[in-house]
Amino acid sequence: MAERTVPSDHPMGMQSDDPKRWRALGVIAVAQLMIVLDATIVNVALPTAQRDLGISTADRQWVVTAYTLTFGGLLLLGGRIADYTGRKRTFIMGLIGFALASALGGLAPTAGWLFAARALQGAFAAVLAPAALSLITVTFVAPKERARAFGVFGAISGGGAAIGLVVGGVLTEYASWRWCLGVNTPIALITAAFAVYEVHESKAAGDTRYDIPGAVLSTLGLVSLVYGFTEAAKPKHPANPNDTAVRGWLAPSTITFLIVAVILLVAFVLWERRTANPLLPLRIVLDRNRGGSYLMFLLVGAGLFAMFLFLTYYFQINLGYSPVQAGLAFLPFSGGIIVAAGVVAQLLPRVGPRPLIIPGLVLSILGMLLLVRIGDNTPYVTYVLPAELLMSVGLAAVFIPAASTALIGVGPHDAGVASAVLNSSQQVGGSLGTALLNTVFAATVTAYLAANAHTPQEIAQLTPTALIHGYHVSFIWGAALFTAALLCAVFLINAKKEDVPAEAGVPAG
Numbered sequence: 001m002a003e004r005t006v007p008s009d010h011p012m013g014m015q016s017d018d019p020k021r022w023r024a025l026g027v028i029a030v031a032q033l034m035i036v037l038d039a040t041i042v043n044v045a046l047p048t049a050q051r052d053l054g055i056s057t058a059d060r061q062w063v064v065t066a067y068t069l070t071f072g073g074l075l076l077l078g079g080r081i082a083d084y085t086g087r088k089r090t091f092i093m094g095l096i097g098f099a100l101a102s103a104l105g106g107l108a109p110t111a112g113w114l115f116a117a118r119a120l121q122g123a124f125a126a127v128l129a130p131a132a133l134s135l136i137t138v139t140f141v142a143p144k145e146r147a148r149a150f151g152v153f154g155a156i157s158g159g160g161a162a163i164g165l166v167v168g169g170v171l172t173e174y175a176s177w178r179w180c181l182g183v184n185t186p187i188a189l190i191t192a193a194f195a196v197y198e199v200h201e202s203k204a205a206g207d208t209r210y211d212i213p214g215a216v217l218s219t220l221g222l223v224s225l226v227y228g229f230t231e232a233a234k235p236k237h238p239a240n241p242n243d244t245a246v247r248g249w250l251a252p253s254t255i256t257f258l259i260v261a262v263i264l265l266v267a268f269v270l271w272e273r274r275t276a277n278p279l280l281p282l283r284i285v286l287d288r289n290r291g292g293s294y295l296m297f298l299l300v301g302a303g304l305f306a307m308f309l310f311l312t313y314y315f316q317i318n319l320g321y322s323p324v325q326a327g328l329a330f331l332p333f334s335g336g337i338i339v340a341a342g343v344v345a346q347l348l349p350r351v352g353p354r355p356l357i358i359p360g361l362v363l364s365i366l367g368m369l370l371l372v373r374i375g376d377n378t379p380y381v382t383y384v385l386p387a388e389l390l391m392s393v394g395l396a397a398v399f400i401p402a403a404s405t406a407l408i409g410v411g412p413h414d415a416g417v418a419s420a421v422l423n424s425s426q427q428v429g430g431s432l433g434t435a436l437l438n439t440v441f442a443a444t445v446t447a448y449l450a451a452n453a454h455t456p457q458e459i460a461q462l463t464p465t466a467l468i469h470g471y472h473v474s475f476i477w478g479a480a481l482f483t484a485a486l487l488c489a490v491f492l493i494n495a496k497k498e499d500v501p502a503e504a505g506v507p508a509g
Contacts, residue, residue, distance in 0.1 A: 021139050023198045025149055028132045029156055030191045031095060034184055035125045035132075036160025038067060038102075039430075041168040042118075043312045044327045045177035052177065055111045057445075058233035061438040062115045064309065065226055065431040070122030071129075072427025073219035076279045079130035079420045080210055087134045088201040092192050094128030099188035106182030117181070130420055138202045162334030169327025214271055214279035221264030222428060226435040228257035233439035248443060284410070284418050289499075292492025293406035296357070297425040299485040300398060302433025303368065303478035307391075309434055310441065310471050311371075311384070318376050318464055332385055336392025337399075344400045352497030353401035354489070360397025361486040367391035368479040372472045376464050398485075404500045405493055433481060437474045445470040 042049070042063055050060050082090040101124055105117030136153055140146040171179040231254040248254060272278040285291045308330070315326040344356060367390030374383050403422060410418045448466040453459040 020198050020200075021145075024139050024200070025136065025152060027191055027194045027198050028091075028135055029152055030187065031091070031128060031195075032132050032153060033156050033160050033163070034098070034187060034191075035129050036156065037164035037167065038121060038125065038181075038184065039071075039427075040161045040164035040308065041171075041180045042067075042177075043308050044165055044168040044316075044323045045172040045180045046309070046312060047316045048172055048177045048323065049114070053108070053111045053114060055114075056234075057442045058230055058439070059111060059115075061230065061309070061434045062111075063118060064305065065434050066115045066118040067122040067125070068305070068427045068434070069222055069226055069431040070119045070219070071125045072122075072424045072429075072431060073222050074123055074126035074215065075130065075424045075427065076417065076420050077210065077212075077215040078126035078128075079134070079417065080279070081127050082131035082134055083203060084210070086201050086203040087131045087138070088195065088199045090127050091131040091135060091199065092195050094124050094131060095188045095192035095195065097124035098128060099185045099192070102181045102184035102188065106178040106180075106185070108178075121181075121184075129423070133419070135199060135202075139200065162331055162338075165327040165330045165334070166324075167327070169323040169325070172323035174324075209277045211272075211275055211277050211279035214268060214275065217264050217268035217271060218279070221261050221268055222431065224257050224264060225261035226431055228254050228261060229432070229435035229439045231257055233442040248439075280421065281417065284421055287409060288492045289405045289408045289495045290410070290418065292488045293402045294421055294425040295488045295492070296361075296398065296402050296485045297406075297422055298429035298432075299481045299488065300361075300364070300395065301426040301429030302436070303481035303485075304391075304395070304433075305430035306433045306437035306474060307368065307371070307478055309438065310474050313467070314374065314471055318467060319380070329380060329384070330388070333388040333392045336389050337396045340393045340396035341400055344397050348401055348404065348500060349497060353405050353495050353500060354493055356397045356401045357489045357493060358486065360394040360401075361482055361489060363394030364391050364398065365394075365479050365482045365486065367394060368475055368482055371475040374468065374471065376468055401500075405495050408495055408499050433478075437477055440477055441470040441474045444473045 046060060046063055049055070049063065055063070078090075098121060101117055101120035105114055105121065108114035108117055133153070136149050137146070140149045167183075168180045171177070171183065231251060232248040234248060234251075269282075272280050272282055285294055311330070312326060315321040315329050316323065321329065347356060367387045370387035370390065371384070378384075406422045407418055445466045448469050449459055449462060452466075453462045
């Protein structure tokens, strides 16, 4: 007998006394954990995978950005697909697709294959994540139970990154970096099987037209932008290494991709203004509090993802950490966010968003700048740990209030897309920041070696120092991105404590 499908807002949609609701939450939680894990699980494995597949320094960021870019770029469309096609059906399809993409990534014989598999993972995550969030909303209708369910969901979103770093280290060291991707396949398939029996179907009523041109324009525009940054990191004139950085940015391929990106993204905005069913209703982002929140998430995501990338290489290449040790070295950061988030959530209704966001960004900037002190043999406890703790406390004071201000004044019909824009901002920011700062890093290291080393022996001797110099410059750029976020908070966020909505958005990771 076919399962009855009802609109998500129907009073019979998901009864609060449904005996399966907590088992359904368990299924949804596993899927969400897997999505969050995959944003970080490959970070610790990246040095090993880079050596194994011969990935260049300029291209290595695609292992991260191929996932986050398609995830963030398609998240809005994924939410529409879940609403219109059926959230349970989309959830199961997303899990099966994610399992297939993960298997392809684990078997990758070449760098291009791996990048494509990561992009496919991100595309299926973009339909899986909003389906999971929507299913919680329609499964738990009683306010107290819904709050508990979102608490579980939020804890997984916050703690998943730390779990991913540790699991990635363990799998890389004791099995293979390939298992960082392959481990998803059995988990996703088992979760999909449970979802068939434990999760109820629901779908939105009314107009169900998709904005395919908007999705194509925005995604291709972002891919072209990231590819332009990547091209800038590639040496164009090896015979004259002193000109590498300049030539890279001025190379025809770099300029072409950046111009195409601008054209596509401008076309996206113009299309969204005139289409009857926009992927991104511009009224969502043009409000100063909401727009400021999205900009903050984009800028903070840009600096944060890059910090993970460079510290991963610093731990393993410069300090000689094993993959497991590198994963554990990030635990204080993720643990600090989880602990501080509990305190911030209690303070937010009492003091409002600005008194939390502004000091939080100041702490984050100081933490990023502290990383400029690291050297080739500096102790982790006195140099890296204080920076991680400062950033963890500071970012917790940013994420939770900004997730609330992103929903100020949003009506029920726009709540879903407003939350999706928030998640997209973080993922797209991570993609652009990783690509841009990896380009800055590569150019800085190359320029340092060109200026100070003239023989192969000198290059080998000075490479660790050149890497440290590259990290320092990248961390300064990261602090600059955090500073730009601080300016957004100072000049755009003016919400009071009474303006903050009761239910904030939950970042997808």
